[in-house]
Amino acid sequence: DYGKLMHEIVSQVETIGDVPEAVTQKVLSGELREDEKELTVRQLTEVISQPGVAAWYSGRYHVLNETQVLHPRFGFSRPDRVMLGDNEVIVADYKFGEAEDSAYIRQVKRYVASIREMGYPHVKGYVFYVKLRKVIEAE
Structure with missing residues (x-):
């Protein structure tokens, strides 16, 4: 389901720069469709860039x-x-x-x-x- 998949993706992210690779891995494993990749990267990047959490992903x-x-x-x-x-x-x-x-x-x-x-x-x-x-x- 959506929550489990997103949970797995963010568990692979240490810094904001890791988002594209973490999403790509889910596409390559067949867990996420290719046509969902760009939107997923954009949404996750926006979410972890927001005030209050951006520092968590700053390195x-x-x-x-x-x-x-x-x-x-x-x-x-x-x-x-x-x-x-x-x-x-x-x-x-x-x-x-x-x-x-x-x-x-x-x-x-x-x-x-x-x-x-x-x-x-x-x-x-x-x-x-x-x-x-x-x-x-x-x-």
Whole structure:
């Protein structure tokens, strides 16, 4: 489905320049039609260029996509994107649906707690509603 496919594409993107190649790989694998390629590249590039998330794709972070995290109480989890900066960590979870859900915020809060317990004091978490072009901080 659309959400799963887009999720797979963004998991291959570290910087904005990676979008065309990530989309091309889905065309080559037969998961995306050739006539959808240009529009998909344009839409994803626009979405990740928006204020609030553009810095995430600027190359200034060490990016871990779909990396498993272990928390003593919550067990294993897999945030969509963890970005390690000089003195901060940002956790982002992508959602491609058309509705916001407080369960997503709780999920990201668990990711943040797990990473803080690893010894990173400055951690922020966000739910990125890609289709809605909306970013919500999990505070």
